[in-house]
Amino acid sequence: MGTQDRHFLGVDLSTQQLKAAIVNDNLEVLHEASVLFDTDLPEFRSQGGAIVDKYDSQNITAPVMMWVKAFDILMDRMIVTGADFSKIAAVSGTAQQHGSVYWQRGSEETLKKLDPSQFLHEQLAHSFSVTNSPIWMDSSTTKQCKELEEAVGGPEELAKITGSRAYERFTGSQIAKIFQTRPDAYKNTERVSLVSSFVTSLFLGQIAPIDISDGSGMNLMDIRTKTWHQPLLDACAPGLKEKLGEPVPSYTDIGPISNYFAERYHFLPKCRVIAGTGDNPASLVGMRLSDGWIAVSLGTSDTAFLWLAEPKLVLDGHVLCNPIDKDAYMALLCFKNGSLTRERIRNTCTEGNWDIFNQLLESTPRGNFGNMGLYYDVQEILPFLKGDFRYNKTQKVNKFSSLEVEVRACVEGQFIAKRAYAEDFGLKVGKGTKILATGGASQNKAILQVLADVLNSPVYVQEAANSAMLGAAYQAKHGLLPEVSYSEIISVLPEPQKVCDPYSDAEEIYAPMTERYRQIIKELLAEQNCKGKP
Structure with a gap:
């Protein structure tokens, strides 16, 4: 594949929709498609992509299978736009920050053996120990937030370690709540993904690592060492380090595309998957x-x-x-x-x-x-x-x-x-x-x-909208060519236009x-x- 024929795919799983863009080597958008959760997947009865618990309005989740099914629809819609997946050199993803996905024991084996003749949603229906994922809109974990802060000596100490005091929507307190209120579900969880690493897991055909940028929005990572902070993991749930896996830098090449995507959608087996990140970090990438x-x-x-x-x-x-x-x-x-x-x-x-x-x-x-x-x-x-x-x-x-x-x-x-x-x-x-x-x-x-x-x-x-989705596509190229500086990769894009100076x-x-x-x-x-x- 010559560099001129090289394309990059960015996928964005936001609160209300799943969307994707393919860009060429000059980062020009060639194809776009989207799936709106409320209207395209009415059977899940989401409102604004979320489910509000009728007994507790603070408890807000989204069905994991809604996201999986949206993937099946999105890939078909990309084909309708004329997308040629065999030209894609690398793919990356982004997603709403702070949401978490709980993979059932044995689900990684299922991911590795996906049948290309069937949809994803048909094969992953029993792969999640928690069927409705907590998302960033949830604010039901005040108790767990206090416990996290107390574990390290207060909100200031927690902010010093993790970059933020405890927030209800952050993943650490969400995992702690699952462990405390649904111990069997936690016990049956093989791995915990963020929504962004869940996206890249589908492409990779195995559970993808969490990147350090999205990982730093969990109240669990020491942002200086870029590693999990053991006392915080212990304050959340037992055995959590194994369930999270080791975090990686955000533009890490985490492996080749899975056999499922190569056979079903004709991606080349040498297409690379680059670690996904949260929508806020991806927006920083997309806004250059x-x-x-x-x-x-x-x-x-x-x-x-x-x-x-x-x-x-x-x-x-x-x-x-x-x-x-x-x-x-x-x-x-x-x-x-x-x-x-x-x-x-x-x-x-x-x-x-x-x-x-x-x-x-x-x-x-x-x-x-x-x-x-x-x-x-x-x-x-x-x-x-x-x-x-x-x-x-x-x-x-x-x-x-x-x-x-x-x-x-x-x-x-x-x-x-x-x-x-x-x-x-x-x-x-x-x-x-x-x-x-x-x-x-x-x-x-x-x-x-x-x-x-x-x-x-x-x-x-600057002209470009959808900065998170485009950020994922730019990150796909950045991860494929780590020896090329990011500023060099984006140098092909038009410069932002100055609209006003201060008086x-x-x-x-x-x-x-x-x-x-x-x-x-x-x-x-x-x-x-x-x-x-x-």
């Missing part, structure tokens, strides 16, 4: 982030990704191992109140008109006359608050004097929060930092201008506002604790 960049995704939730040379102890946010450079790290900040909150303010102030919203935003000066607004429609993660909080120059107020002040207060408040938490990770705004904006609101120039000003850094955008007075306006924001949050959280609210 490197040192000096911060990516801000403006979607239903707003997220920020930073490239870190060294892990930093922060109790708010997460430090993960870097999927591109095994000696580097990445920071992840998640804000639940993103675009839906911006839309609520738009609806209130402009009857749903973005053009008027932008006019109001641009008609108020940077700094908004000293007014600041914090809007949390749903319980926020960073900070842990809910409700609307408005301030003028000196004190808390019930409402603002005009619609344009309200609009700017919403947008500035959201970005000041991102700056404050990113600075905690060591981000130096305006010191050669560049911002890559993605997500729905990255189309809105007026909003991006505020982002540039608050972070005192230029803002760029020259931005820093003198927003540095003091960021300090004021920190003070306001401190007071609000102290007030909440005094009232004894959750």
